[in-house]
Amino acid sequence: KYQRGYFMPPLTSFKWAQQEYVTTPPTWCSVDLRDGNQALVVPMSLEEKLEFFQLLVKVGFKEIEVGFPAASETEYTFLRTLIEQDLIPEDVSIQVLTQSREHIIEKTFKALEGAKRAVVHLYNSTSVAQREQVFKMTKEEIIEIAVSGAQLLKQYAAKTEGNFRFEYSPESFTGTEMEFALEICNKVLDVFEPTPENKVIINLPATVSMSMPHVYASQIEYMSDHFKYRDNVILSLHPHNDRGTAVADAELGLLAGGQRIEGTLFGNGERTGNVDIVTLALNMFSHGVDPGLNFENMLDITAGYEKLTGMKVHERQPYGGKLVFAAFSGSHQDAITKGMKYREERDCNNWTVPYLLIDPQDIGREYEGDVIRINSQSGKGGIAFLLEQHYAFDLPAKMREDFGYKVKNVSDQLHKELMPVEIKDIFVKEYVNI
Ligand code: KIV
Ligand code: ZN
Numbered sequence: 001k002y003q004r005g006y007f008m009p010p011l012t013s014f015k016w017a018q019q020e021y022v023t024t025p026p027t028w029c030s031v032d033l034r035d036g037n038q039a040l041v042v043p044m045s046l047e048e049k050l051e052f053f054q055l056l057v058k059v060g061f062k063e064i065e066v067g068f069p070a071a072s073e074t075e076y077t078f079l080r081t082l083i084e085q086d087l088i089p090e091d092v093s094i095q096v097l098t099q100s101r102e103h104i105i106e107k108t109f110k111a112l113e114g115a116k117r118a119v120v121h122l123y124n125s126t127s128v129a130q131r132e133q134v135f136k137m138t139k140e141e142i143i144e145i146a147v148s149g150a151q152l153l154k155q156y157a158a159k160t161e162g163n164f165r166f167e168y169s170p171e172s173f174t175g176t177e178m179e180f181a182l183e184i185c186n187k188v189l190d191v192f193e194p195t196p197e198n199k200v201i202i203n204l205p206a207t208v209s210m211s212m213p214h215v216y217a218s219q220i221e222y223m224s225d226h227f228k229y230r231d232n233v234i235l236s237l238h239p240h241n242d243r244g245t246a247v248a249d250a251e252l253g254l255l256a257g258g259q260r261i262e263g264t265l266f267g268n269g270e271r272t273g274n275v276d277i278v279t280l281a282l283n284m285f286s287h288g289v290d291p292g293l294n295f296e297n298m299l300d301i302t303a304g305y306e307k308l309t310g311m312k313v314h315e316r317q318p319y320g321g322k323l324v325f326a327a328f329s330g331s332h333q334d335a336i337t338k339g340m341k342y343r344e345e346r347d348c349n350n351w352t353v354p355y356l357l358i359d360p361q362d363i364g365r366e367y368e369g370d371v372i373r374i375n376s377q378s379g380k381g382g383i384a385f386l387l388e389q390h391y392a393f394d395l396p397a398k399m400r401e402d403f404g405y406k407v408k409n410v411s412d413q414l415h416k417e418l419m420p421v422e423i424k425d426i427f428v429k430e431y432v433n434i
Contacts (some may be wrong), residue, residue: 330379
């Protein structure tokens with residue numbers, strides 16, 4: 001009952017497992033305005049999409065999927081507004097999604113009129129489940145959909161002046177037999193005839209993630225090893241998060257030959273979401289690799305995201321959550337304060353402070369307020385640290401234990417976190433106003 005009906009036997013190639021971490025950042029493509037937007041309870045308005053686009057540009061995305069212009073009036077108008085008001089920076093390429101139907105492709109190219117650069121992204125579904133249940137088509141018929149769509153893209157692009165590149169996605173790739181996925185991608189590549197100057201993106205989505213990350217990575221490695229025109233193909237990954245492993249899928253997929261990632265800020269997207277690019281990029285940063293995206297001002301990014309999507313960034317969301325650097329417990333506070341002191345006393349290039357994966361300041365978070373936080377679980381070291389940070393007051397070592405208990409008792413009785421000013425007030429009440 002619980003076993004998936006269409007189980008794809010895992011491949012057993014593990015070349016990717018020889019590497020420790022991703023050393024080269026991929027090309028990042030934000031699909032917030034398409035995959036992310038289509039999953040919102042209330043999709044973004046034109047104004048909200050325009051503001052979100054600016055946010056993505058600020059973060060540093062050079063490829064942004066702006067929508068499915070043939071699918072709705074808002075999507076169409078949004079694209080026209082970007083082009084007509086010249087809102088797309090010179091170094092940014094927009095991307096649009098289309099199905100393989102002539103009237104849709106025609107409308108897509110109409111929406112693109114005047115665009116200087118764009119990726120036109122063609123997809124059709126290839127999985128066993130979709131072929132059998134939804135389309136009731138043979139493999140040959142599914143190939144024909146992809147090939148005829150690719151031919152139309154080529155014809156329409158030839159009639160325009162813009163610099164258009166192509167992308168193809170075998171949607172539901174993870175539910176597709178690998179040999180068939182390879183065959184259909186190679187047939188599409190035969191139509192596009194990629195060259196070094198005009199590379200084609202083949203995007204392999206975990207439309208629904210169905211396997212553990214090492215299986216997805218092995219599938220990526222298999223495809224990467226067998227594509228025709230491999231040097232002229234950009235292998236893109238598009239993991240969704242159904243099994244909660246989209247980040248792991250992406251990381252292993254990059255080790256396995258992926259060169260590009262499609263994902264969203266904080267993992268918004270269909271069902272459990274798309275891969276969270278913030279986490280992926282900052283995981284790279286934590287390994288000393290510059291991801292090429294700018295998260296220096298994380299609080300502004302989370303605020304913009306929450307305002308425009310109506311979604312919340314969870315307090316424990318890696319890197320973006322309000323509480324992800326917070327240490328309430330005494331032993332953690334002690335280790336962090338000692339680690340910080342150790343750094344101060346030495347010329348440390350690497351970040352080695354216990355319990356903190358990265359320096360919170362690198363993404364605009366503060367030690368005061370974001371790291372050492374005081375409640376009934378806290379320790380004397382953390383309490384002394386806050387008095388020093390906020391009031392330049394060096395609590396004498398002999399008083400620390402006694403004062404620590406007093407503060408923790410107050411927090412326990414009030415059943416709440418204490419702010420630095422409250423800690424100072426307790427100090428004054430206990431030791432000054434006697
Ligand atoms: O998840 C998916 O398969 C998609 C495709 C349209 C690329 O979003
Ligand atoms: Zn998707």
